Amino acid sequence: xxxxxxxxxxxxxxxxxxxxxxxxxxxxxxxxxxxxxxxxxxxxxxxxxxxxxxxxxxxxxxxxxxxxxxxxxxxxxxxxxxxxxxxxxxxxxxxxxxxxxxxxxxxxxxxxxxxxxxxxxxxxxxxxxxxxxxxxx
Numbered sequence: 447x448x449x450x451x452x453x454x455x456x457x458x459x460x461x462x463x464x465x466x467x468x469x470x471x472x473x474x475x476x477x478x479x480x481x482x483x484x485x486x487x488x489x490x491x492x493x494x495x496x497x498x499x500x501x502x503x504x505x506x507x508x509x510x511x512x513x514x515x516x517x518x519x520x521x522x523x524x525x526x527x528x529x530x531x532x533x534x535x536x537x538x539x540x541x542x543x544x545x546x547x548x549x550x551x552x553x554x555x556x557x558x559x560x561x562x563x564x565x566x567x568x569x570x571x572x573x574x575x576x577x578x579x580x581x582x583x
Contacts, residue, residue, distance in 0.1 A: 463488045464520065465551050469540045473522055473532065481523025486544070489552050493517045502530075515544050 464487045472482035497503050497513035516530045525532060533541070562569045 465547070467543075467547055469536075470543050471537045471540050473525065473536055473540065475525060475535075479524070481525055484522040484528075485520045486518050486547060486551065487520050489514070489518050489548070511541070511545060515541075515548065518548065519544065 464485050466483065466485050469482045469484065472480040474480050493514060497510055497517070500509070500513055502509045503513060512530050512533045515533045516528055519528045519533070522528050522532065533544075536544070
């Protein structure tokens with residue numbers, strides 16, 4: 447046990463490694479079922495390194511996103527296993543959403559964004575992963 451682990455244990459600090467989300471549109475599977483709720487875990491160094499060896503990434507650098515997201519999206523509705531083909535089948539807005547969520551949780555450590563009401567100018571935070579979706583979901 448490292449001293450950092452011991453300090454966290456003493457203070458009760460919890461390291462969050464999984465983040466739930468709700469896709470804006472949803473993944474439609476081959477049976478026409480829509481899957482919107484999912485879970486993304488924090489990426490490891492291995493998650494970012496191994497896709498570099500994939501021939502699809504070597505052929506097309508943009509494919510890195512597909513491989514990386516298929517590794518860290520641990521659940522998507524009732525889809526049995528999230529694969530690169532699953533990520534390829536997402537609507538563009540959902541792919542952009544997951545890319546932003548990945549960046550937020552792996553670089554910033556949270557899923558919150560500061561926003562300002564255009565009418566009253568009140569500033570507040572929302573959970574972009576879907577925890578506090580405006581207008582319901």
